[in-house]
Structure formats: structure tokens, C-alpha cells
Amino acid sequence: MAIHHTAIIDPKAEIDREVDIGPYAIVGPRVKIARGCRIGHHATIEGKTTLDEECQVFPYASLGTIPQDLTFHGEEVFLVLGKKNTIREHVTINCGTEKGGNVTRIGDGNLIMAYCHIAHDCELEDGIVIANGCQFGGHVKVEKHATFGGMAAIHHFVTVGEKSFIGGLSRIVHDVPPYLTVEGNPARVRCLNTVGLHRRGFTKDRAQAIKEAYKIIWRSGLTRAAAFQELEKKGLLTEEVKHLVEFLRATEKGRQGRAREAFRKDKK
Numbered sequence: 001m002a003i004h005h006t007a008i009i010d011p012k013a014e015i016d017r018e019v020d021i022g023p024y025a026i027v028g029p030r031v032k033i034a035r036g037c038r039i040g041h042h043a044t045i046e047g048k049t050t051l052d053e054e055c056q057v058f059p060y061a062s063l064g065t066i067p068q069d070l071t072f073h074g075e076e077v078f079l080v081l082g083k084k085n086t087i088r089e090h091v092t093i094n095c096g097t098e099k100g101g102n103v104t105r106i107g108d109g110n111l112i113m114a115y116c117h118i119a120h121d122c123e124l125e126d127g128i129v130i131a132n133g134c135q136f137g138g139h140v141k142v143e144k145h146a147t148f149g150g151m152a153a154i155h156h157f158v159t160v161g162e163k164s165f166i167g168g169l170s171r172i173v174h175d176v177p178p179y180l181t182v183e184g185n186p187a188r189v190r191c192l193n194t195v196g197l198h199r200r201g202f203t204k205d206r207a208q209a210i211k212e213a214y215k216i217i218w219r220s221g222l223t224r225a226a227a228f229q230e231l232e233k234k235g236l237l238t239e240e241v242k243h244l245v246e247f248l249r250a251t252e253k254g255r256q257g258r259a260r261e262a263f264r265k266d267k268k
Contacts, residue, residue: 007027008026014032015031020039028047031064034052049079049080069120080106083109084109088132092116124141129147142160146176153172159247161178165180173256174187175247177189179193179214192214224248
């Protein structure tokens with residue numbers, strides 16, 4: 001373990017022997033850092049925060065601080081990061097709140113670029129790429145392999161579907177369907193995320209089924225219910241299309257275009 005002599009490490013912190021910690025970094029007493037992690041200079045990790053193996057935290061990042069929520073009154077809250085996450089410069093990630101299950105959770109293999117903010121109670125799955133300056137409100141959920149262009153702003157309680165692409169500078173106030181590209185202020189569905197699907201190894205047939213579903217749901221003029229019936233009639237309900245349909249139905253059950261609004265403990 002290589003800990004720079006200027007780093008401030010609380011003796012109660014649980015740090016694996018194979019962890020590098022740079023100059024002037026600060027690690028609090030309830031932090032756990034697993035094997036292979038690298039903590040850059042001037043980074044701060046506090047609160048009840050856990051980093052699994054091979055995470056890299058770049059200079060001036062701040063992890064595990066209390067939530068920016070006026071209803072927080074010192075409850076026991078957590079930040080949990082999985083394996084092989086890359087947290088770039090000046091990223092801030094807060095712990096959860098009691099309203100959101102007490103935990104902010106980051107999966108495996110995510111890249112969070114400089115100056116991003118991940119608010120309380122967010123849940124990020126695996127393989128997500130978030131470009132510089134994106135801002136996530138509280139309780140946001142992001143499914144695996146979604147990609148965000150720079151400086152996108154994500155409204156609280158939004159769900160972002162897997163393998164979707166969010167254009168830079170977009171304002172996301174509604175759920176983002178999986179496999180599609182959204183862009184704008186406010187954002188709307190534009191097209192299939194062809195590049196993203198290709199990178200994830202989708203065959204032409206799998207991608208074509210999603211494209212046909214996109215045309216029927218968003219371009220045919222049919223009601224949502226009629227579009228779903230048309231998909232079944234044409235035999236387009238592949239595994240991915242079924243996931244898309246279930247995602248949209250969940251959104252409809254929520255409020256204001258956001259499925260997770262249905263679970264709000266403080267809703268009127």
C-alpha cells in the first residue's frame with residue numbers, strides 16, 4: 001500500500017494493503033476501500049462509503065458527503081460503489097436519504113467524467129458513461145450501458161433505460177426509453193441508438209426489431225395501447241422489444257412521465 005505522508009487517513013478506515021492514496025487526500029473513519037483502488041491527490045472520501053476493487057478516484061473528487069436535501073437530519077446513510085469505477089476530477093457523489101432507502105448505489109465499470117454530480121439515492125447499474133458536467137437529481141435510476149453527452153441535466157426520479165443515448169446539453173424531465181437516442185430542451189425521442197447497439201454486439205435482426213418498434217410506437221400515429229397491440233400482431237416482441245414495452249408501461253403508471261414518482265413517500 002502506498003499512502004502519501006500528507007494524506008489524512010482516519011485510523012478507523014478499512015483500507016486494503018493494495019491501495020494507493022495520493023497527497024493531501026482525506027479518508028474518513030467509516031470508509032472501506034478494497035484492493036487495487038487508487039485515490040488521487042486532494043480527493044475526499046467520507047461518510048459510510050464503500051469502494052469495491054479497482055476503483056480509481058481522480059483529484060478533487062468528493063464522495064460520501066451528506067445529501068443536499070433539507071429533510072436530511074443525520075440519519076444513517078450510505079454510498080456504495082462496485083468494482084472498476086472511474087471517478088474523474090471534481091465529481092461529487094452524495095450518500096442516500098431515508099426517503100430513498102438510505103443508499104446511493106453505483107454498479108461496476110462506470111465512467112463518470114469531470115464535474116458531474118450524482119445526488120442522493122441515485123442508482124446506477126453497470127457500464128455507464130457520463131460525460132463532463134452532467135447533473136443528476138435525487139432518486140435517478142440509470143440502467144446498464146446508457147451514455148450521456150456533456151452537461152445533460154437529469155430531473156429527480158427519472159429512469160434512464162439501458163443502452164440509451166442522451167445528447168449533450170439535454171434537459172431530461174421524463175423517463176428515457178431503452179435503446180433510443182433522446183436530445184433537446186426538454187428532450188424528446190429522436191431515433192434508435194444505432195451506434196450504441198452496434199458497440200454492444202447487437203445483430204442486425206435484433207436492432208431492426210427495435211427500430212420497427214420505435215417506428216410503430218412514435219411515428220405511426222397510433223395510441224400507445226394500439227401500438228403495443230400492433231407489435232404483438234407483427235411478431236416483433238423480441239426480448240428487447242418486450243423490455244421496451246414494459247418500460248413504457250411502467251412510465252405510464254408513474255406521474256409526470258416518471259415511473260419512480262409512483263414510489264415517492266412524500267407525494268401529495
